[in-house]
Amino acid sequence: MSIDFYWRLPTHGCHSTIRHGSYDRGDWSPLAPGNQTPGLTAEGEDDGFRYIDHLAEIAKAAELSGFIGGLIPSFPNTDDPWAISPLLARETETFRFMIAFQPGFLDPVHAARLSASLQRATGGRTVFNIITGGGGPSQLWWGDDFTHDDRYGRTTEFLDVFRGVWSGQPFDYQGLFYQVEGERLSPLLAREEVPEIWFSGSSDAALQSAAKHADYYLSWLEPYEQLTDKFARVKQRTAELGGEQKCAIRVDLVARPTEEEAWRDVRIGFENVTDETRAQWRGQPTDSIGASRQAALRPTEAKRWDDLIVGKNLWGGFNLLRGGPSLGIVGSYEQCAEQLDELIGRGADAFILAGTPHLEEAYRIGEEVLPLLGRTAAKQFLLEAAE
């Protein structure tokens, strides 16, 4: 058995440390001394580096330290994964580009052609993270006014067409949202593998779509019992619908040589959170069920950093330190590996990991945590329990 470990490319800038919230890598804060990509020359001028140069370094670090690829998120204020992936295709060798993508963005036939071309450019390193949920003002921002359930219907049809034309035979389709006649990929393009598809969304509309088209069901980290139930339900429900689903977890780690050092960084990070940051993450409107589950932890209201310790080596305040999910793993290298082993025991078949700063932590987690997997007490316990 082997597990796919992905890293994450932060497409909205990065911090040089988890202890401070300033985006000093990238241009999401004004160009100032100490900033990188772009930075300043000794004369105080733009040094010509661009944020893509930093993303290239993270991708290279991830592939060198044993990650199979990286998730490239897509939000209104991020750089775009469809622009980033081909830009970095030729300077990486094994790194898989997991493109976060909403089906409403592109025509499905065009998307199939783009994907096959990217497969050719990368030697088959394209992966899709299909996003259907979300909702709220950001959907209208994108020019998308579909309702929640319509969006899953559209996702299913999008993938029907995407796969249909990939057969290389003239393909007809009469859907509610898409109609095509006699479309196909040319033999040159159809020869490529259809990208692996990662899916998320816990509603039944989402699971019906996933059962038909997804390879991996992706969840943010949730309290373990809840997550175990969810994975079991996803696997059972998609099996009932005739699909087979692997499960994956997206989670941040703070891994240090000792547990004390890890919690110390988290504490300092928490103490440096500004009121402005709390306000920013408080009550973000969304109709995504997964996001609502995370919001129930209410880290924006916490007074002390240790109020947010929700389990052994689990901390629920990550969204205060950087954008994204709130629950993450904090501990020594050994403890972080134990947690990941336990999650594997609970049904995880793959992971998207992240740590701040993304460049240095790709090396740290790749070198210090990943090699311990499968050897920890949690794993031994599970193996014994299975016997």
Place this chain on the structure above:
Amino acid sequence: MTLNLYWRLDPAAEPARGEPHERPATGYLPREARTRSLTRYDYYAQVARAAAITGFDGLFVAYRPDSDDSQIVAAAVARGAPRLRLIPEFPSTVGSAVYAAKQAVSFQRATHNRLGWAIVSNPADEEDAERIREFLHVARGVHGQQPFDHKGQFFAVQGGGFKAPLANVPFPPVFLSGADEAALQLSAHAADIHLFDDVDLDRLRERAETLDRLTLAADRNVAIGVVARVTARETDDEAAGAGGEGIAGSYAAVADRLVALHAAGVTHLVLSAPQSVEEAYRIGQFVLPLVRARTSALRTAA
């Protein structure tokens, strides 16, 4: 009036070149050392570098639905060819105009603003001109304004528009083409550069005048470009012997023609010839210097 010179890469041309699946499998004396990681994209990258090295300002990438996608090719070669502008050709049916604008912003940010858009029109599609107009209106709208709202025939946006650092990035120059009055009308309202096929100078001047009139009425400026196949050789005879397609002749004769186009008001020249790497070197090395010398003399004289 600077002259911009582009090379044009056609992903569907010379299909066997660099294509791993086209390598002879057996009966081949030299030991095969090429790995699977050497691909067609190495060839595209070399065409881009050829254009950059020999002094072209940019590279157009043709839209060929049965071959590699122009936007993937343009991005894949961008970082290996610094300073070269990249202009993928694509139709307005690719998807959401907001998403196209967002991809363009990231490309601009990553490449020091080297992107251009060449929107391919489809005369067989009745709605095409209207869609292109709306596509560009929305893409420019979310790009330049916040909040941007739009409800049209093809696209709808509410509260759109990019925030810093995605805001304030130059919008890619837009190239449109076509010879009829409808195409010129569309360009007058929506293009930055209108591309004509290479035709005789009188007809070109006539169409350019029509475009100027429409552009003036729309209170805009639209530059004029020409797209041409080139067959350049040391002598006129050799050029004729090489098929003589497009602008054909000795290096000096080809340069004469390009200078004459420039004198007629053309400021963008998009050139192509098979085979792409060899001919980019040939034209870049032997024709462009003549053109540059004479057009800069023209500017000095003016």
